[in-house]
Amino acid sequence: MNYETIIGLEVHAELSTKTKAFCSCKNEFGGEVNTNCCPVCMGYPGALPVLNKKVVEYAVKAGLALNCQISLYSKTDRKNYFYPDLPKAYQISQYDQPLCKNGKIKIEVDGQEKYIGITRIHIEEDAGKLIHGTESEDYSLVDFNRSGVPLIEIVSEPDIRSPLEARLYLEKLKGILEYLEISDCKMQEGSLRCDANISVRPVGQKEFGVKTEIKNMNSMKSLQRALEYEEERHKKILSEGGTIVQETRRWDETKGITVSMRTKEQAHDYRYFPEPDLVPIVLDETWIEELRKALPELPDDKKKRFVEEYGIPDYDASVLTLTKGLSSFFEACAKGHKNPKAISNWVMGEVLRILKEKELEIKDLNIKPEGLRKLVDLVDGGVLSSTGAKQVFEEMFKTGKDPETLVDELGLKQISDEGAIVELVKQVLSENQKSVEDYKKGKTNALGYLVGQCMKASKGKGNPQIINKILRDMLN
């Protein structure tokens, strides 16, 4: 039996505004507990919310970047439930009239372009944070610093067809939000969160299968792993003739399984109703157009431009535009440079490698674009071999020094002078008559040996391309 997987994702992104959604407390991650709070975000009696206009602006920007219709009239609603991190015992959110609707996002799967629909984007406030005691301790502590932080919730259509697609969707979405500079998008800090709905159905069946909701996937990797696991779980149950229970399940990263979160509580009845303490949001087309014009260049457009402007392949452009930081770095290096493809190779190769190894963000990289440009120039000019360049790059990172200084300090300057190399090759050939004869007899690996000998004779500093060329010339 062949099954088709249907996935929908619900993403929450914390907006990087200066203040919270409904009060002027600082919106800051990691501050000392309960120091960014006031009667409003602590839910004191008599306190009232006032909407932060930046929240609306950022949400509309997200809507525009995701090709949504922006609602000219929208309102907020209360979502009522009890939880210690929810100070008012209701969350101000949007229920039936969200700010943005009916958008789409383009992803690339196996070289094929595909659009995933965006059902809606709405604004809401975050809850505080619970800090749990150890196993033996019978209490939990609540920190309200995060209470009231603005969020946008982005709901996708169930257009995603595999765990890989889900990951690609989230990566693309993250990239776009970063480009817009409206969210830090740090999954590990919780400023980007993702829940998934997944179901499977036999290929050809029209109705969707029973879905389960998966929570607690805290990285791109765990998103994919969790969905792969759950997909299998569904298929196994169905192929054995069982039925899927519609429920919420928690991904356990360590055990690599999903676990049912069924509590003895009934399904939540959130009793949504229009928020009486806030007034409707009425937007006008002119303002929306202004925002649209002011949008920064988004990943898809930047990728297209990179291919055209820098003549780099599609694949390179995709990798380089994944994040705004990376694309800015690449462009700073490549603009006006005669060898953008080489720059691209360096960025995709050594730069990404070192960022991953040292767990750094591109903005914290101490290698300047100027430095990388120079490095490529040195290689292109024959001054530095590619192995030498890698060494210099490593030193640039360690010491922050510029490449020319390092080439001298490390004595890596290649010998590219043709005259000197001719002399060197002559010497090697005279000392390796047998290899010369072998080569002339047709043993091509003798060439490799001779190149090696030349490199050795040059103490590794000979420019291999020139050695190769001169050797061949002299042999033939």
Added chain:
Amino acid sequence: MDLYNLTLHEIRDKIRSGEISAKEVLDSVYKRIEAVDGKIDAYLTLSKENAYEAAEAIDKRIAQGEKLGDLAGIPMAVKDNISTKGVKTTCASKILENYIPPFDAHVYEKLKEAGAILIGKTNLDEFAMGSSTENSAFKITRNPWDLERVPGGSSGGSAAAVAADEAFFSLGSDTGGSIRQPASLCGVVGFKPTYGAVSRYGLVAFGSSFDQIGPFTKDVEDCAIVLNYLYGHDERDSTSLQVEHGDFTQALNKDIKGMKIGLPKEYFEEGIDPEVKRLVLDGVKILEGLGAHVEEISLPYSKYALPVYYIAASAEASSNLARFDGVRYGYRAKEYSNLEDLYINSRSEGFGDEVKLRIMLGTYTLSSGYYDAYYNKALKVRRLIKQEFDKAFEKYDILISPTSPTTAFKIGERLDDQLAMYMSDICTVPINIAGIPAISIPCGLSNGLPVGMQIMSRALGEASIIKAAHAFERNTDFSKNKPTL
């Protein structure tokens, strides 16, 4: 005559002229409270120390020749659901019995700034839910006119305090009539502003789209003076109106010739005591005699006002009161074995029966499956009721009705009759639903008990109300009536 018998504007004039000091005024008021509040129980908390400190500061400034505003040195009482920083604000509930707000309500800030002095906090029906102040978790307040009778509610304490000369003015809140009805039952002036005209920041919310804070005073002039200080935009309240309201005292002493008055017949029919009806209609005749044109009109949708109110206000309340969960402030149960118990025990032990009933009612009408039939339906009827008023005010400047169908009823009389209690608000509730302003002014005594006349106008039509109310007061003696204590 003792100082405490005087009106706000009379005291103001004496303070300004240097005849008396703010301290003397306070002395007089606290002496009065000592003498009578044991019988009336209008106050839950007295803040003597702070009051005398404030009075001293005012007297000093006057001595230095500073010209101060109308409210400088005027002692006031504040309903205990309005936040006063550093002073207990209990909402007459066990769940907030020891709650001390860390911030001031906007109106309290403004009045303090204007020099008004807090005497203390007054009693109310728990969380402003009630029409008799009998739902207070701490004590009942008695009507100064007859100690066996209720002062009305929910702002019974504030109304009684002014009626008994225990304050020169007081603040109440009005969600379905909670200022006007007790004003009527206690024979004082009570005003509910246009929705949004007075900031709700710091008022413990009951029905967010109905609540307004307003004054109780001894006469209409005092009312106009206090309104001047209460009105105004507050950026902390998103529903607050951004309108220049002008000086309400300009509407005093005005001629009402040609003023168009409508009498909605539905407000004079079912359940209205004949004596009450007679006194109100007599009052209307006086206005007619002063040159106003009076016509009977019909507002048929008003009969659906109480159901709309009990659905919508309760729904909002069920959500507003959910924050009282024993977690961050207020009462937390002593016994609980887990989080759920913490919630259930704290709330069940902390809330009174009427509050619990309304929370459950509100929860029910918002719940899945019932939202459309109840809450959404109520919002639709709300629009119809409002539209009906809007239409009426296209033709009329003000509408007049009785404030309360009866005079003050006996303590305990309606406790077991839920609907009878709710019917106390039949004339006042439609006004909150439409968000329009209204006043209750004394228009006579029936068997020695005060009767109130309600004058309402369009949104921001306060000037018309004050004009008519003051004209009525000037040409009658009802505001001079005082209970014998």
Added chain:
Amino acid sequence: MIEKKDLHYVAALARLKLREEDEEKVREKFSMVLDYVGMLNQLDIEDVEPLISINDVTNVMREDEIKESMDRETLLANAPDKMYGCIKVSKVIE
């Protein structure tokens, strides 16, 4: 008359529990009020828009400017139970 289980459901949603001895009385009161407000069912008003905003105010928003938060001590002064600068509650199992 509202079903007992429905009354219990509503009470549970609101985190309230009824004393057994009060149950019948509350049930009666509740039902009476519910019947009374059910009067609205007399009206056939499908095409009327629900009134959500009482006055015509729209777009009330503020600038994204930081204002000083309330100091923690004052903020937590009314807390029934606190520890390490946080509110303390029964262990929450997620």
